[in-house]
Amino acid sequence: MKYVDEFRDGALARKVAATIAAEARPSRRYNLMEFCGGHTHAISRYGLKDLLPANINMIHGPGCPVCVLPIGRIDNAIALAARPGVILCTYADTMRVPASRGLSLLKAKAQGADIRMVYSSIDAIRVARDHPSREVVFFAIGFETTTPPTAVAILQARELGLANFSVFCNHVLTPAAISNILESKEVRAWGTLPLDGFVGPAHVSTVIGSQPYEYFAEEYQRPVVIAGFEPLDVMQAILMLVRQLNEGRAEVENEFTRAVTRDGNAKAKALVAEVFELRRSFEWRGLGEVPYSALRIKAAYAAFDAEARYGITYKSVPDNKACECGAILRGVKEPRDCKVFGTVCTPENPIGSCMVSSEGACAAHYTYGRWKDAAIVATAPGACVGAVQ
């Protein structure tokens, strides 16, 4: 297949679904976590759950970069933006994540802070070049996919001698999060989170490759199938996981061969290794403090490290009591388990981070009507059974 439309072929999706239904054993459940928000979005948008047999249980994972950012980090960014002379640059989704005292970056902007939405880290470099008398801070978030561009921005700032540019680094690492989930009490001690296998990340894996997941398959005996973000990618990955589980195998398989290799992108990995090093610990929303799960800027690039430049200290802040984002990000609850889902909390008025980004589980469920009853689902725009085109 060559064109994106072919990966959205409804007839083919129904054929794959029929094969899954034929091969999935009625005597067992298949509990599969889609790690990435991109997969969560595809499952909701294309109605894939409705194509699957009832014993295939898809569990949302923590792979939404905006969702896992804890409130304290947004508070830090707002405090930075409030400093005289500072311009804070960030990706659009980050703007609406609720912070302390009813604030968000968007509200802080409305109150006068100079906060600018950018499409890339290089846009932030451009802002710094255009405003030499101002301090420009790039609020960098995301998994391994967005880390190389941040490294490039820091290297470019050094090349250009940009003394007014720095990065507030909040980049996080996928393998550490998967380990954290597999080691969680819900999985290991209580068994309240049955987890049989993973649909592995798409874009992240283009950078890190499939090799880092081999440890999970071997050590925890959980199969991983790396999948693209199109509906047929996801359906094929589910079929591959069902086959592995039926055969008692726990291996890393790659459905997304058109973009992912075992070793990943050597150039991107080298850029990241040049500029960043592991943090001892980092707080994730939902997962809490996770050891060696995030990156910080190396001492050699301290001149571009906003944490060093502005003496940023991190303070953990509890989530809104009504919000179940933490449990949803750990895979133990679903959006419809939250009492304020779709009522007080909507994409227009998000109470928690999972309702902000299109990759957030709550936003995906709300937008595509996956939470409504079957009758309503059948009439909801873009949410009908087999919405795959």
Ligand code: SF4
């Ligand atoms: S619906 Fe809103 S408040 Fe509830 S878990 Fe989702 S984001 Fe949090």
